[in-house]
Amino acid sequence: MKFKIHRGTKEIGGSCVEVWTENSRILLDFGMPLVDEKGDDFNFYPYKDLTQQELIHEGILHNIEGLYPGSDKLIDGIVISHAHQDHIGLLGYVNTEIKYYLGEATHEIIKLGNDFHQKDIQLKHFFHFEKAKTFDVGDISITPYWNDHSAFDAYSFLLEANGKTIFYSGDFRSHGRKAKAFEWFIRNAPQNVDYLLLEGTTIGSSDELFKTEDELEQEFATLFKNSDCINYISTSSQNIDRLVSIYRACLESGKTFVIDIYTANVLNTLSEFANLPTPLKDFKQINVLFPNKLTTNLFERNLEHLVYKFTGSKITTATISENPSNYVVIVRPSMKIDLQKITVDKGNLVYSMWDGYKKKPYTMEFIDWLESKNFTVIDIHTSGHADTPTLKRMVGAIKPKYIVPIHTFEGDNYKDIFDYPVVRLEDGEVQEM
Numbered sequence: 001m002k003f004k005i006h007r008g009t010k011e012i013g014g015s016c017v018e019v020w021t022e023n024s025r026i027l028l029d030f031g032m033p034l035v036d037e038k039g040d041d042f043n044f045y046p047y048k049d050l051t052q053q054e055l056i057h058e059g060i061l062h063n064i065e066g067l068y069p070g071s072d073k074l075i076d077g078i079v080i081s082h083a084h085q086d087h088i089g090l091l092g093y094v095n096t097e098i099k100y101y102l103g104e105a106t107h108e109i110i111k112l113g114n115d116f117h118q119k120d121i122q123l124k125h126f127f128h129f130e131k132a133k134t135f136d137v138g139d140i141s142i143t144p145y146w147n148d149h150s151a152f153d154a155y156s157f158l159l160e161a162n163g164k165t166i167f168y169s170g171d172f173r174s175h176g177r178k179a180k181a182f183e184w185f186i187r188n189a190p191q192n193v194d195y196l197l198l199e200g201t202t203i204g205s206s207d208e209l210f211k212t213e214d215e216l217e218q219e220f221a222t223l224f225k226n227s228d229c230i231n232y233i234s235t236s237s238q239n240i241d242r243l244v245s246i247y248r249a250c251l252e253s254g255k256t257f258v259i260d261i262y263t264a265n266v267l268n269t270l271s272e273f274a275n276l277p278t279p280l281k282d283f284k285q286i287n288v289l290f291p292n293k294l295t296t297n298l299f300e301r302n303l304e305h306l307v308y309k310f311t312g313s314k315i316t317t318a319t320i321s322e323n324p325s326n327y328v329v330i331v332r333p334s335m336k337i338d339l340q341k342i343t344v345d346k347g348n349l350v351y352s353m354w355d356g357y358k359k360k361p362y363t364m365e366f367i368d369w370l371e372s373k374n375f376t377v378i379d380i381h382t383s384g385h386a387d388t389p390t391l392k393r394m395v396g397a398i399k400p401k402y403i404v405p406i407h408t409f410e411g412d413n414y415k416d417i418f419d420y421p422v423v424r425l426e427d428g429e430v431q432e433m
């Protein structure tokens with residue numbers, strides 16, 4: 001078995017690992033970069049009309065034989081760890097005859113992305129794997145390990161072939177709502193693997209233990225209980241752990257949770273896989289706002305069924321304006337036109353996302369606008385990724401022969417943090433085993 005990290009040895013984002021034997025070849029993730037060569041935010045817009053060949057030339061797509069339309073001998077499969085853009089964002093370029101291996105809920109999130117974000121990732125051939133159940137792609141055996149991460153349905157993978165083993169950590173943490181998944185992993189981890197490809201998103205940011213989602217829930221509840229004004233929350237609609245924390249805090253404080261059509265569809269779809277609050281089941285204090293732009297856009301694309309199914313739980317800006325302090329509303333910059341119709345004399349904007357997004361121009365503008373409307377900005381957030389003590393626990397459980405840094409800006413520091421040999425690869429470098 002051999003492997004190559006196409007992107008991720010020196011950056012976070014654009015995750016893509018190729019693994020092969022004499023007979024089989026697979027890809028682990030095929031993500032969109034998050035940073036450009038200068039380390040600034042990556043902007044795909046200027047590249048969006050380029051051909052596959054041009055994108056390879058620009059270094060956006062990797063030159064991988066058997067991956068794209070027009071290839072003769074296709075690779076044997078693409079294994080997806082979770083549905084974050086930095087792991088799936090380039091799948092639209094892949095030859096549609098290639099088979100995907102992914103969690104069923106991850107597949108549903110990808111379909112929602114097609115509907116709501118106008119992505120075009122069609123998975124024609126697929127296999128839905130299950131936690132801890134080994135499957136084979138050619139002569140490579142793969143065991144998915146369910147993870148605690150800010151994405152729903154995230155996995156690490158053990159790969160075995162010809163007596164050699166690789167463990168790909170994917171993205172994970174231990175302080176979320178699925179902390180038990182990590183503890184189960186620690187007790188059941190495969191040991192003495194040859195290469196551990198270990199994410200290190202948070203290395204260099206803080207040596208402290210991160211706040212748990214339970215602690216965040218308490219912070220939200222305290223804020224909601226003590227506030228006599230409306231609470232807007234800026235968070236990712238795909239961060240299910242966070243939405244649950246906010247909903248539970250609403251129940252504790254007697255507030256009504258107002259989600260938009262997209263968030264409602266995400267929660268409702270994923271409620272088939274876990275006990276999540278959805279307006280369509282027996283959950284109280286949850287309503288759906290129909291944002292003007294989004295609703296119009298869905299109607300234009302004949303996707304009105306995604307709107308209509310929430311008619312029974314609809315709330316209007318007029319109703320919210322009658323008693324604003326009763327409500328906790330998920331907001332995003334594109335909803336400005338709707339928020340303008342909610343009449344309030346003050347409010348809180350809780351920023352519950354990675355701090356870096358705050359520097360994006362449209363977010364900055366949105367925050368400035370709310371501040372000008374007498375809103376107080378409050379940060380309540382915890383990382384979707386493992387803190388250093390958690391990374392060390394994974395390493396200690398697996399006892400790898402070698403650690404390979406991936407999904408990190410701090411790969412050079414791994415050798416000072418972990419008591420195991422570190423192999424520092426370059427993007428595109430082949431590692432023989």
Ligand SMILES: [Zn+2]
Pocket residue numbers: 082084149151171
């Ligand atoms: Zn992720």
Ligand SMILES: [Zn+2]
Pocket residue numbers: 013015084086087171407
């Ligand atoms: Zn990631």
